[in-house]
Amino acid sequence: MKSLIIITKIVAFYCLFYAGVKVFGVFQGMWLVPNLFIALILLINAALGFIIIKRNSYNWWYAIIGVVFISALRYYESEVSNYLYQLISTT
Secondary structure (H helix, E strand, O other), rough: HHHHHHHHHHHHHHHHHHHHHHHHHOOOOOOOHHHHHHHHHHHHHHHHHHHHHOOOOHHHHHHHHHHHHHHHHHHHHHHHHHHHHHHHOOO
16 A cells, blocks of 8 residues: 555656646747647646645556556657647648
């Protein structure tokens, strides 16, 4: 149970931190829409994590899905950003 609590807190705080990094990147000249979209998804994930922490209702689903989501986002971040930018620029 202790490892579940630690993993949940790491996922929640990492999502909050990385959303801040994405917003800061927008102020440094990175693409606006793709980075804010990714930051919004990360903030939703972080909010869900903090709700789980506050209610003390930890579960493995959030921890596992959160770790997989963060890993996939870090690996495919440039492709996702390029896809979102092309999607927005063509419309």
